[in-house]
Amino acid sequence: MKNIYLAGAAAVALSIGAVAYASQPAFSPRSDTYKQLELFGNVLAIVQQDYVVPVDSKKLINAALEGMLASLDPHSNYLSDDDYTDLKEKTRGSYGGIGLEVTGEDGAVKVVTPMDDTPAQKAGIESGDYITAIDGTSILGLPLNDAISKMKGEPNTKLTVTIVRTGKDAPFDVPLTREIIVVKSVKTRMEGDYGYLRIASFSETTANDAKTQLADLIAKNPNMKGLVLDLRNNPGGLLEQSVGVADLFLDGGEIVSQRGRDPKDIIRYQAKKGDMLNGKPIVVLTNPGTASAAEIVSGALQDQKRATIVGLTTFGKGSVQSVIDLGDNRAVKLTTARYYTPSGRSIQKTGIEPDLEVAMSKEQAKYIATAAMQYTEAAYGNALDADEGKVRRSAHAVQEVPPDDFDTKTGDFELTRALDVLKYNGDVKLAAAHPRGTKLADSDLVDKPGAKIEAKMKAATPAGTVSGSSSSSSAASAEKK
Incomplete structure (x- = not known):
């Protein structure tokens, strides 16, 4: 048996490296565990x-294994044959x-990104x-993997998902057509005199793709x-790829450390010599959807004083899964370890x-100003604590939001401010001393949503339908579908 080191996005694998799997512990017949x-x-x-109808013992044992691991933290779980196959396919960057990226929460499917x-x-x-229903049938209470299976299908087939969104009074339907999803994790372009490198996830070729495309841009x-x-x-991805991307911009020093139960x-992970930009300034854009491996890159460049962070605080996924x-x-x-930035965070x-806190829109800023609306690692009831006992910054007014005359549908205010920093x-x-935006006024928060999301999800259940299982899957590792 092998052990593969992962720590994905709210989500998937961080690194792959086979190691010897320790022999199983033996339990004495007198032990409590036995x-x-x-x-x-x-x-x-x-x-x-004695159950009222015949049961499938394999399904019962699988459910017990899933429940045992899910009780530990949001990212530990049991991978059945189909789940394990899906995980291996995701890191290759192509799937249907x-x-x-989704996770299970309170019996519903929640979108990570x-x-x-x-x-x-x-x-x-x-x-x-x-996501509370698929094609008019409720998925509330359905195990996460079963809900995901309902969203899979042949390319060019259609489905409709029912969405409950914070800030919207009523659920609404979104029609979709399934496709073969090929993840293009790297894109580059010029923004005036400055380069722009977009990394959407960290799959098997991300670091090499980023190096090749950035070299071509330069x-x-x-x-x-x-x-x-x-x-x-x-949402994250392979650890080795995030280390490789950070290494493109560093001239040595630590990128990240991984620490398990034993202090020793x-x-x-160390950077090699050679900065592709030769010290030219870098701004990293982040938001609450920036997770795991993406946080490794952000933290490394920030701690090494190599980049300025602009945007919003990241997700907070700092644990490693094997x-x-x-x-x-x-x-x-x-979950077998936490990861730490170069300064030991x-x-x-x-x-x-972020070094400069900027929201994309007033609506996004309202989320940050209302604690109940924030979706981050800290929102999970059984999330692993930060090692130093630190807590996430509570609800607050964002430093800058777009001015009233900024068109958020066609413009990108966070990118605008990133270019200002450059x-x-x-x-x-200096950039903060010359703001383009404003802070939210008190009047902007008067209409902040107050209805409980649970009530909205119940309202979203189509009449005459029955949810799948009364026990939800809270194995909160995000899945791609």
């Missing part, structure tokens, strides 16, 4: 014998679906949306004065705070 396992066997036998250039993004589905624009690295709504169990191969194409995904639950040669204090 007695509990015996109890489990007795209960299973009673269900098999509608292009969402829509992926670039996919049906879900084009239809306007947003991070933090709840070759075509030798007078490029700096770079915007856009990591907004990047530390793995450090995928332990059990054979027969089954595995356990288990554990950003689990707290996230990376024009000041990376000096965030």
Whole structure:
């Protein structure tokens, strides 16, 4: 059996590296653990014998394994044959679906982020949306994997998802057409005198693709004065790829460290010599959808004083999962470590705070100003604590929001402010002293949503339908579909 190190996005794998899997612990017949396992066997036998209809023992045991691991934290879970196959396919960057990262929460499917250039993004589905029904049938209470299966299908087939969105009074339907999703994780272009590098996720070729495309951009624009690295709504991915991307801009030093239960169990990742931009200023764009591997890059460049962070505080996914191969194409995904930025920060639950806090719109700023509306790692009831006991910054007024005359439908205010920072040669204090935006006025918060999301989800359940299972899947690792 093998152990694969992961720590994905609110979500998937961080790194892949096979190591020897430790032998299973032996339990003495006198131990409490042995007695509990015996109890489990007795209960299973009673269900098999006396339940009102015949049961599938394999499904019962799978459900027990899923529940046991999900009780640990949002990212530990049991991977059945189909789940394990899906996980391995995701890191290769191509799969079928509608292009969402999702997780299970309170019996509903919650959107982590829509992926670039996919049906879900084009239809306007947003991070933090709840999907409560598919094709008119409620999925409330349905295990996450079952809900995901309902959203999969052949390319060019249609489905309709029912969305509950914070700030909207009523649920609404979104029609979609399934496609083969090919993740294009790297894009480049010029923004005036400055380069723009968008990384949407960290799959198997991201670091090499970023290096190749950035080199081509520099070759075509030798007078490029700096770079915007856009990591907004990047849910994470492979650790080795995030290390490779950070290494493109550093001339040595630590990128990230990984620390497990044993204080001596530390793995450090170091940058090699060679900065592709030769010290030219860099601004990294982040938001609450920036998670895991994307936070590694953000934290490394911020701590090493190599980049300025503009945007909003990141998701706060600072834990590492190991995928332990059990054979027969089954595995356990288990949280085994936290990761730390070069200065020693554990950003689990707290996230990376920007040097210049900027919201895309007043609506987004309202989310930050209302604690109940924020979707981050800290929102999970069983999330692993930050190692130093730090807490995420509470609800507050964002430093800058777009002015009233800024068209947020056609313009990108966070990018505008990032370019301002570059024009000041990376000096965030000068950029902050010359704001283009404003803060939210008290009147902007008068109409902030107050209805409970649970009530909205119930209202979104189509009449005459029955939800799948009364127990929800809270294995909160995000899945792509």
